[in-house]
Amino acid sequence: MINITLPDGSIKKVKRGTSAMDIAISISEGLARNVISASINGEVWDTNRPINEDCSLTLHTWKDQEGKKTFWHSSAHIMAEALEALYPGVKLGIGPAIDTGFYYDVDLGKHLLSSEELPKIEKKMKELISKKVTFQRKDISKSEAISYYSKKGDEYKLELLEDLEDGKITFYTQGNFTDLCKGPHITSTEKIKAVKLLNIAGAYWRGDENRKQLTRIYGISFPKQKELTEYLELLEEAKKRDHRKLGKEMNLFTFSKKVGQGLPLWLPKGTQLREKLENFLKKAQTEAGYLPVITPHIGNKDLYVCSGHYEKYGEDSFHPIKTPNNQEEFLLKPMNCPHHCEIYKAKQYSYKELPVRFAEFGTVYRYEQSGELHGLTRVRGFTQDDAHLFVRPDQVKQEFTAVINLVLYVFNALGFKDYKAQISLRDTTNKEKYIGSNKNWEKAEGAIIEAAEEKGLTTVIEYGEAAFYGPKLDFMVKDALGREWQLGTIQVDYNLPERFELEYTDANNKKQRPVMIHRAPFGSMERFVAILIEHCGGNFPLWLAPDQYIILPISEKYHDYAQKVSEFLKKYDICGRIDERAETTGRKIRDAEVSKSPYIIIVGEREEKEEKISVRKHGGKDLGSISFFEFKDLIKKEINNLTQFTN
Numbered sequence: 001m002i003n004i005t006l007p008d009g010s011i012k013k014v015k016r017g018t019s020a021m022d023i024a025i026s027i028s029e030g031l032a033r034n035v036i037s038a039s040i041n042g043e044v045w046d047t048n049r050p051i052n053e054d055c056s057l058t059l060h061t062w063k064d065q066e067g068k069k070t071f072w073h074s075s076a077h078i079m080a081e082a083l084e085a086l087y088p089g090v091k092l093g094i095g096p097a098i099d100t101g102f103y104y105d106v107d108l109g110k111h112l113l114s115s116e117e118l119p120k121i122e123k124k125m126k127e128l129i130s131k132k133v134t135f136q137r138k139d140i141s142k143s144e145a146i147s148y149y150s151k152k153g154d155e156y157k158l159e160l161l162e163d164l165e166d167g168k169i170t171f172y173t174q175g176n177f178t179d180l181c182k183g184p185h186i187t188s189t190e191k192i193k194a195v196k197l198l199n200i201a202g203a204y205w206r207g208d209e210n211r212k213q214l215t216r217i218y219g220i221s222f223p224k225q226k227e228l229t230e231y232l233e234l235l236e237e238a239k240k241r242d243h244r245k246l247g248k249e250m251n252l253f254t255f256s257k258k259v260g261q262g263l264p265l266w267l268p269k270g271t272q273l274r275e276k277l278e279n280f281l282k283k284a285q286t287e288a289g290y291l292p293v294i295t296p297h298i299g300n301k302d303l304y305v306c307s308g309h310y311e312k313y314g315e316d317s318f319h320p321i322k323t324p325n326n327q328e329e330f331l332l333k334p335m336n337c338p339h340h341c342e343i344y345k346a347k348q349y350s351y352k353e354l355p356v357r358f359a360e361f362g363t364v365y366r367y368e369q370s371g372e373l374h375g376l377t378r379v380r381g382f383t384q385d386d387a388h389l390f391v392r393p394d395q396v397k398q399e400f401t402a403v404i405n406l407v408l409y410v411f412n413a414l415g416f417k418d419y420k421a422q423i424s425l426r427d428t429t430n431k432e433k434y435i436g437s438n439k440n441w442e443k444a445e446g447a448i449i450e451a452a453e454e455k456g457l458t459t460v461i462e463y464g465e466a467a468f469y470g471p472k473l474d475f476m477v478k479d480a481l482g483r484e485w486q487l488g489t490i491q492v493d494y495n496l497p498e499r500f501e502l503e504y505t506d507a508n509n510k511k512q513r514p515v516m517i518h519r520a521p522f523g524s525m526e527r528f529v530a531i532l533i534e535h536c537g538g539n540f541p542l543w544l545a546p547d548q549y550i551i552l553p554i555s556e557k558y559h560d561y562a563q564k565v566s567e568f569l570k571k572y573d574i575c576g577r578i579d580e581r582a583e584t585t586g587r588k589i590r591d592a593e594v595s596k597s598p599y600i601i602i603v604g605e606r607e608e609k610e611e612k613i614s615v616r617k618h619g620g621k622d623l624g625s626i627s628f629f630e631f632k633d634l635i636k637k638e639i640n641n642l643t644q645f646t647n
């Protein structure tokens with residue numbers, strides 16, 4: 001008999017050779033129907049694989065990411081089978097599951113695959129799925145595997161085999177298709193009820209630009225047809241909200257090949273938006289006791305050797321900058337923290353002076369492969385709304401709570417309502433790999449959990465996910481389309497204070513190490529603006545809208561009056577523009593709607609005579625004819641409701 005520990009801590013005694021599926025059946029029939037794979041001591045397995053030792057077991061269904069990945073990876077195998085049937089001689093690279101769906105990188109020889117062929121492949125997949133075949137796992141020796149792929153003539157799999165250890169190699173077979181694969185897979189193709197191939201892209205073999213470009217085919221599959229339909233609708237909506245598309249239409253940012261890939265250029269409207277975001281946070285930070293600092297965009301290489309960032313970013317990122325002086329090298333700043341540590345060191349601190357909070361909108365540079373670049377979400381230069389708090393160990397909780405307040409304030413003002421806190425703690429079984437004293441870790445972990453609890457946050461605790469240098473809290477935020485983003489990380493750090501030998505003097509006049517907390521509510525301005533654009537579909541909250549209003553004079557005669565309205569509003573920091581084109585009012589209203597300005601103001605003869613304006617809200621609600629003052633108050637009130645910060 002062996003002992004299986006379930007997630008609730010209960011232990012099942014079962015016969016050696018029992019499978020995860022057997023255990024699911026023993027729990028409930030419904031669970032057995034839905035189980036896709038299982039984690040055995042943290043490793044994801046097929047549900048029918050015999051378990052021969054004591055272990056911990058978690059069952060995965062479609063609701064878990066692990067379950068989805070098993071499902072999607074199996075779908076990738078079926079796509080490969082379909083490709084082999086339709087394109088004899090196709091060679092296969094890798095075909096993993098991704099966060100949403102799966103892909104396979106394939107070499108179709110001279111054939112240039114077009115997206116028109118996707119339905120044909122999809123049809124073949126459906127045919128294969130309907131045969132309800134099972135996935136079979138088989139241990140195979142390295143020499144047998146090499147012989148299999150030599151015969152098949154697939155140099156990609158042969159190359160992958162080179163890195164694998166004999167005795168640990170497995171093949172999976174379904175129908176007429178066999179793949180080199182460590183699994184896991186679904187038990188039978190019949191679980192797949194809907195499949196869609198989405199698009200084609202080029203992908204260099206092993207991500208290496210000097211090697212052959214393969215064809216990457218993306219797809220997705222579901223256990224229910226309805227789920228595919230909903231997913232495709234969501235995809236359609238996401239396309240409409242794509243920040244790259246809206247960013248262009250709304251004149252927010254651009255990219256230039258001449259300037260360089262992944263280096264965004266902010267246009268005046270986008271800069272205005274970004275500055276409003278920065279000012280909004282700066283104001284709240286000032287109220288919360290942060291001190292602004294400014295540091296250069298480069299730093300001596302030694303600084304990053306000291307911080308450990310050179311080891312992390314040096315080789316795979318921008319290389320050091322040389323100067324006429326052979327002795328020195330500089331790095332483009334990959335992180336702001338080392339600079340802030342040196343600012344801390346510029347002065348001696350007593351325990352009474354802590355916490356010290358340095359804040360900077362600091363621009364950092366990290367090299368990303370060109371294939372990884374994506375609009376504003378993956379760039380090579382970005383500005384973090386960074387701050388570093390230097391605190392005494394007994395202040396961790398109070399400071400953590402204050403940072404949570406600040407993050408929630410940001411979310412509220414920007415309309416993010418659905419979020420949870422993910423707390424990353426130490427691996428409870430292996431505490432040696434972490435830097436910092438056990439006592440401090442316990443204190444910090446307890447403080448984070450308590451702070452999250454006191455704020456009433458929905459919390460998920462992940463053991464073993466903490467960085468080696470400290471526990472952290474991330475906010476997982478759902479946008480309007482239900483996609484999850486990681487925002488607002490708060491990270492405790494025992495490492496940098498050690499490396500930089502940071503100190504303060506305690507009440508007994510002894511030197512002590514402060515604890516450092518890194519935090520960035522937005523994360524980076526670039527990524528945050530991208531998320532925000534897609535979350536609100538370009539309809540920014542009033543206080544952020546680049547044009548809070550557009551005035552439409554019904555003819556040229558009223559341009560002066562429109563000017564007068566605009567000047568009045570400007571005095572109250574309410575910004576917008578006048579549409580002076582000689583178009584019909586109907587056309588101007590339609591254009592104003594497209595530009596997503598929150599308020600449209602129409603002025604004509606009656607308005608001028610009565611010293612009023614006719615106002616309609618974006619989306620069509622008519623507010624009728626009101627005075628300048630009424631309009632100003634209305635806007636001010638709407639903005640205040642959203643951006644009031646109380647620490």
Ligand SMILES: [Zn+2]
Pocket residue numbers: 073077095172179180181182183
């Ligand atoms: Zn596989």
Ligand SMILES: [Zn+2]
Pocket residue numbers: 335336337388518519
């Ligand atoms: Zn930092």
